[in-house]
Amino acid sequence: xxxxxxxxxxxxxxxxxxxxxxxxxxRYTFLxxxxxxxxxxxxxxxxxxWNGPHPLWTLAGDFLSQFYRLSWVGPALTALLATGCxxxxxxxxxxxxxxxxxxxxxxxxxxxxxxKARERERWAKVEYASLHMQWDKVLSVATPEASxxxxxxxxxxxxxxxxxxxxxxxxxxxxxxxxxxIDLEGELTRHGYYFTSLVNECMGCTNEAIHNTFQAxxxxxxxxxxxxxxxxxxxxxxxxxxxxxxxxxxxxxxxPFNAATARSARKVVEAMPERSYLDHGPSDTAAVITHxxxxxxxxxxxxxxFNAAAADRYRCLLLLQxxxxxxxxxxxxxxxxxALPVTYQQALCxxxxxxxxxxxxxxxxxxxxxxxxxxNNLRSKEDDPILPGSFWEYYxxxx
Amino acid sequence: xxxxxKPSNMYGQFRFIVLFTLLAALCGCSPKEFxxxxxxxxxxxxxxxxxxPEGSAPLTFRMEDGRxxxxxxxxxxxxxxxxxxxxxxxxxxxxxxxPFPIIYSHDPIDPYIVYRLIEPGYxxxxxxxxxxxxxxxxxxxxVVTNRANNLGCVNCHTFDGGSxxxxxxxxxxxxxxxxxxxxxxxxxxxxxxxxxxxxxTYPAWHPEGRYVVFSSNNTRxxxxxxxxxxxxxxxTDSDLIxxxxxxxxxxxxxxxxxxxxxxxxxxxxxxxxxWCEAVDPGRIPASxxxxxxxxxxxxxxxxxxxxxxxxxxxxxxLSVSFPRVNGRWLLFTAASFGTFPIWHKEAELMLxxxxxxxxxxVTELNSDQTDSYHSWxxxxxxVVFSSRRLDGRYTRLFISxxxxxxxxxxxxxxxxxxxxxNQLRLKSYNIPExxxxxxxxxxxxxxxxxxxxxxx
Numbered sequence: 001x002x003x004x005x006x007x008x009x010x011x012x013x014x015x016x017x018x019x020x021x022x023x024x025x026x027r028y029t030f031l032x033x034x035x036x037x038x039x040x041x042x043x044x045x046x047x048x049x050w051n052g053p054h055p056l057w058t059l060a061g062d063f064l065s066q067f068y069r070l071s072w073v074g075p076a077l078t079a080l081l082a083t084g085c086x087x088x089x090x091x092x093x094x095x096x097x098x099x100x101x102x103x104x105x106x107x108x109x110x111x112x113x114x115x116k117a118r119e120r121e122r123w124a125k126v127e128y129a130s131l132h133m134q135w136d137k138v139l140s141v142a143t144p145e146a147s148x149x150x151x152x153x154x155x156x157x158x159x160x161x162x163x164x165x166x167x168x169x170x171x172x173x174x175x176x177x178x179x180x181x182i183d184l185e186g187e188l189t190r191h192g193y194y195f196t197s198l199v200n201e202c203m204g205c206t207n208e209a210i211h212n213t214f215q216a217x218x219x220x221x222x223x224x225x226x227x228x229x230x231x232x233x234x235x236x237x238x239x240x241x242x243x244x245x246x247x248x249x250x251x252x253x254x255x256p257f258n259a260a261t262a263r264s265a266r267k268v269v270e271a272m273p274e275r276s277y278l279d280h281g282p283s284d285t286a287a288v289i290t291h292x293x294x295x296x297x298x299x300x301x302x303x304x305x306f307n308a309a310a311a312d313r314y315r316c317l318l319l320l321q322x323x324x325x326x327x328x329x330x331x332x333x334x335x336x337x338x339a340l341p342v343t344y345q346q347a348l349c350x351x352x353x354x355x356x357x358x359x360x361x362x363x364x365x366x367x368x369x370x371x372x373x374x375x376n377n378l379r380s381k382e383d384d385p386i387l388p389g390s391f392w393e394y395y396x397x398x399x
Numbered sequence: 400x401x402x403x404x405k406p407s408n409m410y411g412q413f414r415f416i417v418l419f420t421l422l423a424a425l426c427g428c429s430p431k432e433f434x435x436x437x438x439x440x441x442x443x444x445x446x447x448x449x450x451x452p453e454g455s456a457p458l459t460f461r462m463e464d465g466r467x468x469x470x471x472x473x474x475x476x477x478x479x480x481x482x483x484x485x486x487x488x489x490x491x492x493x494x495x496x497x498p499f500p501i502i503y504s505h506d507p508i509d510p511y512i513v514y515r516l517i518e519p520g521y522x523x524x525x526x527x528x529x530x531x532x533x534x535x536x537x538x539x540x541x542v543v544t545n546r547a548n549n550l551g552c553v554n555c556h557t558f559d560g561g562s563x564x565x566x567x568x569x570x571x572x573x574x575x576x577x578x579x580x581x582x583x584x585x586x587x588x589x590x591x592x593x594x595x596x597x598x599x600t601y602p603a604w605h606p607e608g609r610y611v612v613f614s615s616n617n618t619r620x621x622x623x624x625x626x627x628x629x630x631x632x633x634x635t636d637s638d639l640i641x642x643x644x645x646x647x648x649x650x651x652x653x654x655x656x657x658x659x660x661x662x663x664x665x666x667x668x669x670x671x672x673x674w675c676e677a678v679d680p681g682r683i684p685a686s687x688x689x690x691x692x693x694x695x696x697x698x699x700x701x702x703x704x705x706x707x708x709x710x711x712x713x714x715x716x717l718s719v720s721f722p723r724v725n726g727r728w729l730l731f732t733a734a735s736f737g738t739f740p741i742w743h744k745e746a747e748l749m750l751x752x753x754x755x756x757x758x759x760x761v762t763e764l765n766s767d768q769t770d771s772y773h774s775w776x777x778x779x780x781x782v783v784f785s786s787r788r789l790d791g792r793y794t795r796l797f798i799s800x801x802x803x804x805x806x807x808x809x810x811x812x813x814x815x816x817x818x819x820x821n822q823l824r825l826k827s828y829n830i831p832e833x834x835x836x837x838x839x840x841x842x843x844x845x846x847x848x849x850x851x852x853x854x855x
Contacts, residue, residue, distance in 0.1 A: 042823045048526065207629045211622055214520035223518050223525035224825055241627075243790040250822050284688025284736055286628070288621035299624060 011083050018109065019079035023072065026117055028124035030074025035131075035227030036190070036220050037065030040254040048222050066226060066257040082109060119150065123191070126156040130198050131227075135160040144173045154181045155195055158316075163202055167312045168341035171319075173389040177398070179320045182313065183293045190219040197231065203300065203310045206239045208289050224251075226258055233265050237272065245269045293317060315344065319391060324351050337361075346391040368392070429469055430486050433495035440468070440483040440496035443818060447499035450800040450808035452508040452781065453477075454535050458501065458811065461818045477503045502808075504800050506780035509833035510534055511563070512796065512813075513542060513556060516826040519792055521620060521630050527826075529556050529568060531838050537816040542838045547846040548572055556830060557602045557611075561777045563838040567602060567611065574849050577602075579644070585844045590615075590642070594649030597640050601662050606669040610702055611642045612652060614661040614674070621684045632739035633683050633690065637661045639674060643702055652704065661692070661738060664722045665699075672699040673711070673722045673729070677738070688736050692718045694729075694751070712751055712758060721772055725779040727754045728805065730761070732771050740771045741785070741794065748773060748784060750805060763807045764799055775801075776833045782807065783831045794827040 038045070039062040049055050049062070067073040086105055122141055129137035142157035154174050158181065161167040174181070183199060184192040197212035210232065217228040229252045236245035246269050253262035287299040297314035311330075318327040327344075328351050331337070337348060337359040345364040348356050357365070367387070374386045375396055385393055439447040441463040451458065462468050468485040479501040486493030510533060517527040528544030545553050551572025559565035567579045576589035577599055590599045590613070599613030616637040622630050639653040639660050653660045653674070662675045675692040683690065693713020698706040713719060717733040720740050729751040732740045740746035747765040751758045764770060766788035773784035780801055785794045789812075797810035813828075815821060 040823075043817070043820060044824055044826070205624050207623055211521055211629065214518070215523050218518065218520055218523035218525045220525065239627075241791070244792055247790045247793070247822060250819070251825065254823065286623040288631070288684055289624050296624075 011087055014086055014105070015079045015083045018082040019072075019075050021109075022075035022078045025114070026078070026121055027071045027075065028128050029117070029121050030068040031071060031128050032124040033074070034065055034068035035128075036216075036225045037062060037068065038220065038222045038225045038255075039063050039066050040251065041256075042251065042254050045222065045254075052221065066255050069226070069257065122146070122150065123152060126153060127191070127194060130156055130159060130195075133163065135164050144175070148175045151175070151181070152191075155184055158182050159195075159199060159202065162309045162313050162316075165308060165312070167309075167316050168343040170389075171316050172343060172391055172394050176320060176394065179293070179317055182317055182320060188215075190216050193219070201235070203297075203313070204307060205289065205296075205300070206235050208296075210235045210239075226252070226255060230258075230261065230265075233262075233269075237265070237268055240272060242269055242272045242274065245272070294321070319343070319347055319394075322395060324348075328353070328356060343391045347395075350392075350395065429467070429484065430491050430493045432491070433484050433486075433493045436494050436496050438497055439499040440485060442483065444812035444814075444821070446501060446811055448501075448809050449811040450502040450504050451798075451811060452534065452800075453503045453505050455508075456534065456536050456814045458814045459816060459818050471498075477505070479503065504780075506800065507776075507778050508534060508781045508798075509561060509776045509778075509835050511834045511837060512783055512831050513558070513834055513838065514796065514831045515554060515556065515829040517829060518825060519794065519827040521622065524552070525550070527553060529553055531563075531834070532813070533837070537814070541842065542566075543568070543578075543842055543845050547842060548575060548849045551575055554829070555600065555602055556832065557604050558832060558834050559604045559608045560606055561833055561835045563834050563836045565604075565608065566838065567604070569599065570845075570849070578845060578848065580841055580845070583839075583841075583844070585841055585848060587848045588647070590640070590649055593647070595640060595651045597638070597649070597651070599640065599642070600637070603663040603665055603672075605699075606665055606667060609643065609645055611644065612663040612665075612672060613640050613642065614638070614663055615640050616661055619684075628742055628744065630742050631684055631687055631737060632742065633687055634659050634661065634738055635683060636679075639663055641702055650702065653708070659690075659692075659738070660695075662720050662722060664724065666724050667726065670698060670700070671696050672704070673724065675719050675722065675738075676708075677718070690718065690736050690738065691715050692720060692738060694719045694722055694731065711753075712756070723773060723775055724753070725775040725782075725801070726803075727752060728801075729753055730773055730775070730782065732773070733760075741769055741787075744769055744787075744791070746771050752805065759805075761807060764797075764810055769794075772830055774830075774832045777835055779803070781833070783813075783833060784810070785828055785831060786810075789821060792827075793824070794829065795821055796828045796831050 049059060052058060064077060082105070089105070126138050126141050129141070138156050138160040142153035142160070147153045147157055154176060157174055158167060158171060161170045184195045187195070193212045193216035197209045197216060200208035200212060213228050213231045213235065217224045220228070229248050233245050233248045233252065236248065246266065249262045249266040249269055253259045289296050289299065294314070294317050297310060297317065300310055315327055315330055318330065324347060327347055337345060337356065338361040342364060345360050346368070348360055349364060349368045371387055371390070371392050378386065385397070387393055442460040443463045444460055446458045446460055462485050466485040466487055468483050471482040471484070473480050480498040481501060482498040483496045484493055485496070511531045512534065513529060513531045515527060515529050518524050526545065529542040530539050531542050532539045543553060545551055548570040549572060551570055553568055553570050556566060556568035565581050567577055570576065570578050570587065574587070576587040578585060578587050590597065597615040600616040600618070601614045603612045605611065614637055616634045618632060618634050620630055620632045637659045638651065638655070640649055641652045642649050657679060659677045659679050660674055664673045665671070666673070673694060673696045676695045677690050677692040680686040680689040691713065694711040695708050696711045697704045697708040716735070718736050718738065720732045720734070720738060722729055722731045731749055731751065732746055733749045734740040734743040734746040737743065746769045748761045748770050749758055750761050764784065766786055768791050769787040771785050773782055775782055780803070781798060782801055783796055783798050786797050787794050789795055796813040798813065799810040800808040812821060
């Protein structure tokens with residue numbers, strides 16, 4: 001290979017290598033960076049930018065962040081930056097042998113990216129997939145094994161199961177320790193608000209979804225972001241608030257790369273009917289939400305907004321709290337208990353109520369008797385689990 | 400291989416630019432013919448028929464539907480007649496609307512308004528601050544931002560008689576307290592560590608400058624699951640305290656278990672203290688619909704109430720907040736219940752004639768969205784108030800002229816250099832207060848207070 005060809009080929013290969021590596025390792029990190037990024041051509045944006053630290057550097061980052069919505073842009077820019085650095089390095093340190101420098105450079109880059117980056121990428125992937133309701137993708141990342149290593153994944157996995165209607169069957173396959181694993185109500189961080197917003201969207205609590213989107217927005221440098229603006233447009237369309245949806249469209253349109261999204265959302269907004277404020281005035285009786293998830297779910301039930309996912313979520317929370325009485329009373333008296341998921345029947349087994357026992361599946365009762373025999377012979381928690389993934393395992397052994 | 404651009408290419412590019420510019424100019428040209436249309440043009444903001452102070456920043460607007468337009472203006476005495484000709488891009492005919500008046504008033508208005516800018520979320524915020532806006536221009540500058548107190552909350556600003564020299568505001572968070580600024584001197588006082596150990600909330604500075612009455616509120620909020628009113632803010636307890644700036648001391652002024660007292664306000668002579676009071680029904684927020692604040696008054700002298708409180712106005716169908724007296728007139732906000740009208744779409748401004756006791760809804764100021772916090776100019780001829788009429792969520796400021804006989808002119812939106820600015824701004828305007836001059840820059844001194852607190 002002549003040296004001229006080598007001079008051109010090595011940077012090209014480096015670009016490709018870095019692009020592929022970053023695409024595979026950090027694609028979702030960039031997508032989520034875009035969600036919380038902001039570049040708007042509005043007076044307030046420019047004022048905040050110039051009043052903040054390092055405005056020019058920040059401006060460059062903000063401007064580029066809007067393009068990360070395309071999954072290849074972040075990796076391509078990183079590859080470009082890496083190649084540029086390499087070329088500069090080569091220019092100033094000509095005595096370095098090129099292939100060696102390339103290898104060292106790439107190795108250093110990859111080493112620097114791993115393993116923290118992989119953990120961040122995994123979070124970003126479940127966040128992104130949850131936002132887009134890609135529950136299979138969430139579950140492919142947030143497996144019981146991965147969740148054992150990284151407990152942050154558990155609420156996302158349980159949300160995915162809840163939305164697929166498989167929460168009771170699968171919850172105890174995960175290393176759940178208590179009610180805090182099903183929601184992040186107490187997690188007053190950007191990620192906590194992000195997740196709580198998603199949960200409330202899934203439960204149909206649009207007000208609370210908006211509230212938590214606002215909360216997440218307040219954790220960003222400008223108090224808003226591309227992603228939160230898009231979510232606010234979506235929620236305000238869902239709740240029929242034309243004026244607010246239109247406002248957020250107007251603002252999002254000031255981001256060059258989001259302008260098309262904003263314009264197409266505006267078409268939906270303009271087709272919405274106008275509402276009279278008199279129909280939607282204050283209410284002194286409207287159910288109010290709190291930071292207590294169980295109470296919120298009870299209120300949802302009382303207010304008649306109890307979809308199947310919310311019902312499962314409520315019952316599973318009661319199981320995590322070991323509140324078997326409330327759990328049992330959440331079923332109507334005429335409910336066919338044999339048709340319930342096995343986990344639910346396992347919980348109902350533990351209630352000393354003859355009527356309930358009589359209505360359970362004989363197979364579950366038999367299994368319970370066997371379990372109790374083994375449990376009575378169990379010596380310590382460190383022994384192998386008796387029936388992994390069962391409610392009894394959680395109830396008696398705490399995992 | 401780098402190649403210098405050929406002259407012919409440059410010429411080609413130049414020709415293209417000239418052609419494009421000409422085409423763009425032709426497309427943007429106004430039509431020659433216009434259809435006459437009765438009625439004022441649909442413009443945003445709606446400045447048709449408003450009364451503005453002489454010397455106010457120019458009122459900029461655009462067509463509501465985004466059409467291009469041209470203005471013809473002529474001034475006749477104190478009235479500026481504006482004719483709008485509007486057309487769609489590329490149209491051969493446009494529309495000529497009836498000329499609308501803008502009336503210029505010589506009644507003096509204070510040169511600045513101070514307000515807080517904050518995201519209208521419910522619990523958290525990022526950047527917030529107190530800002531002053533010069534009314535003769537579009538100039539807005541910070542009085543203090545929450546960068547001074549480590550992104551904590553800054554709120555409830557008030558001025559001694561509208562003077563920029565003497566002000567106070569609360570700075571919440573670590574090392575927080577009430578910041579008093581007097582000329583170049585600034586200090587922070589944690590009211591919970593003096594006197595009755597009660598925190599200060601809504602302030603009212605006595606016209607003579609020595610006393611400040613605060614309500615001391617234990618404020619909570621709750622969120623509705625599915626209702627257009629997303630939030631209700633309520634007090635579980637509130638009383639009145641008085642701060643004496645001569646002795647730096649705090650005393651209880653009104654303290655009861657059965658009632659909630661809030662929103663203190665002074666008569667212009669400082670001899671009467673007004674406030675709002677509600678019977679505490681208990682179990683708030685479940686019972687929030689039963690909370691109706693009434694307007695109270697009592698004589699005040701030497702740092703204490705000098706007589707029995709009396710009910711000035713109130714009934715069980717509305718709740719009074721923000722009483723503000725201007726001579727014989729008292730302007731207040733009325734909501735159907737509760738103490739936080741900004742989240743009540745039905746909240747509107749009402750005017751009480753203190754001489755006759757007559758109360759009326761100020762229909763000329765109100766809208767079908769929240770109309771709430773208001774403040775009189777020092778001369779009493781203008782009022783600024785906050786309203787959510789643009790979109791139902793982001794509070795904006797409107798100014799109206801008052802004729803002294805109980806009538807207001809059509810309010811106008813605080814003008815901005817770009818009329819879309821009000822739509823694009825993602826912050827709400829809180830607590831607008833007129834002041835008689837520019838607040839000196841004390842940001843460094845105030846930030847220093849919190850650095851001192853951090854190092855303690």
